[in-house]
């Protein structure tokens with residue numbers, strides 16, 4: 126277990142290193158630049174993006190308003206479809222469930238498609254420890270796995286890497302002669318992973334949406350690897366956060382385009398699949414993971430973040446994320462949404478330093494396709510951190526003193542004078558910011574009367 | 575035995591009992607905020623399909639000549655082709671599919687607004703490098719909302735175990751946002767209209 | 771119309787010329803303005819740091835100070851946003867505050883304040899003005915009517931400069947990196963001035979400009995509008 130100091134200090138150190146890497150920042154800026162261009166084009170297709178967003182927000186909010194009922198309905202329908210449902214309160218419990226399924230089927234090899242919840246519960250390490258081969262099959266995730274790195278971004282896991290760096294990784298880890306052409310690198314991955322699909326006896330996927338009405342699992346992807354994960358191996362295990370619900374399958378007529386446009390600028394992602402049961406002769410297991418989500422639900426207004434569809438838009442627009450990158454956060458979910466939810470999802474540490482690591486510019490809130498007021502929730506997290514006594518004692522004293530000063534115009538005036546004198550003897554504000562001037566506005570005002 | 579389930583539901587209910595979670599009204603009719611309405615479904619489907627990098631096949635004989643190991647599904651549409659090319663045989667196993675160089679399948683519906691093909695099968699249209707969809711123009715519906723209505727009508731309470739909405743060939747842009755076609759699935763997606 | 775002036779503590783102490791310019795512009799339009807001298811701070815620093823009960827004290831105080839005014843005008847999008855958008859979260863009814871450009875364009879319908887400012891300028895959108903108050907066109911409309919002023923847009927005009935109050939102090943390296951991105955974009959326009967409604971943003975931007983783009987300077991919107 127880490128202590129508070131630790132995670133916060135690590136963040137500060139990691140971000141110091143990150144901002145010093147100007148080349149890395151340039152790669153990120155370039156990738157994000159092309160994302161923004163595509164998204165702007167994509168949004169132009171909508172008759173009314175803001176109305177679509179409000180509608181999506183309302184549908185997800187309706188789920189939260191009757192969350193338990195939607196969960197029960199979903200469960201009942203999965204069972205009716207011939208699938209099995211497992212519930213996990215913690216990451217540990219979720220891992221245990223998956224391992225038990227694997228053991229029961231004598232699984233030796235697993236193929237996985239991109240799933241953030243499996244990152245969240247550190248599933249790969251657990252499977253590997255049990256002697257099971259795990260292969261990430263999304264191209265970006267595959268590269269991450271080869272490099273032994275966590276994803277840099279919840280949607281585009283290797284957006285920090287140049288082609289050259291990917292090529293070096295392939296040469297080193299796969300012992301292949303690879304040029305740095307994206308086309309060739311993709312082909313190499315395709316060939317390598319084909320073999321993995323054919324030998325796997327279990328496929329693990331995440332879920333973009335869980336449809337309460339029908340018990341379907343909706344999975345969105347561009348590559349086709351998720352389709353192979355749930356089509357090849359006889360056992361399909363779905364890991365999903367319990368907030369992934371949508372009321373009806375028809376809601377996807379809104380959410381599929383919205384997710385695609387916010388995620389990559391596409392009007393639809395290439396493959397949008399709906400799984401309603403096991404394949405012929407196979408098994409379907411759905412693991413519903415809480416792991417702090419009900420804690421977030423109990424938090425207060427921040428529960429709005431449970432609407433999140435993990436599109437990544439708030440990361441891409443975030444000037445902090447753009448400059449410090451995904452790895453600095455030290456969390457599964459990076460960027461604004463990660464800063465909002467991590468303090469609730471993880472109890473190994475406080476994580477409220479992330480809520481302070483924001484200029485509160487609100488760009489995230491503007492782009493969120495489900496209308497989450499992200500920057501307001503960062504403020505609420507700060508409030509809650511103070512309420513829980515997570516603030517530094519000197520800061521508390523400072524603000525008490527500051528309040529005392531500001532409650533009286535005379536004290537305020539004197540504090541200003543004091544600061545002016547301090548400035549006159551050479552004291553500077555932080556980062557060279559100026560100190561108060563000799564003749565303030567109110568001096569001028571009383572002077573001209 | 576299942577404490578997790580009970581505990582999770584209990585925690586949610588405790589919050590709901592403590593405070594009212596606002597549900598909020600759902601504004602606007604969906605169609606009014608989404609993509610422009612469809613006036614000429616078939617023409618728009620073709621345009622969108624091509625815009626998503628799909629190919630429309632007119633000379634089916636010439637097209638099929640490019641391939642040597644062709645697999646097909648058991649659909650009525652694919653069998654319509656089989657009468658003309660008896661070499662086509664439905665197959666199933668992953669290994670067999672992985673060896674093929676073309677998959678020929680039917681489909682459920684086609685979506686005009688997005689150029690998408692709705693299929694209700696699993697691996698056949700992912701493994702071979704080229705996927706040919708055989709369809710009739712009557713299968714074109716206007717938009718996504720209509721597709722879900724039609725699927726619901728067709729299957730009632732029992733949905734097929736897998737439905738996939740395919741919009742263009744497989745691709746990735748994971749590396750430097752450079753678009754590469756044929757990531758894991760087919761590099762080419764083609765469509766041939768059956769008459770009548 | 772009884773017009774109260776709200777001069778944020780920040781402007782009062784560090785940038786009094788911005789307050790003076792605000793008075794100049796309003797008086798030029800024939801308005802009689804009052805400055806209640808008991809005002810201090812709106813409470814934003816405490817609010818943003820999580821000290822909501824301290825912030826609430828000051829919010830109540832501020833609401834009392836401006837009680838009875840028909841409008842309250844402030845040369846800062848940030849402090850106006852604090853009062854209008856965040857006081858309700860503290861359970862305090864906000865006084866009728868307006869950011870200067872917002873007041874001029876939206877409330878008075880004035881777009882030409884009779885200013886002259888012979889320079890090429892680029893406008894930086896302060897985040898609170900842009901996203902909490904939804905002011906995008908108002909300041910630009912005013913600038914376009916300033917004689918001999920050429921307005922050029924920078925890339926990323928809407929990107930945060932990285933100030934963020936205590937954020938700039940707690941995470942100076944991140945704040946500095948954001949500032950650098952901002953100033954590079956501003957410098958590319960070839961402008962002589964970066965203009966903004968918020969002096970706090972301009973203070974942040976100025977630290978970077980001093981080091982890397984010494985020919986580019988900052989000036990508040992109020993001062994531009996006050997020049998003749």
Ligand code: SF4
Nearest residue numbers: 433434436437439493
């Ligand atoms: S919070 Fe909103 S913008 Fe961010 S990932 Fe979630 S849905 Fe997307």
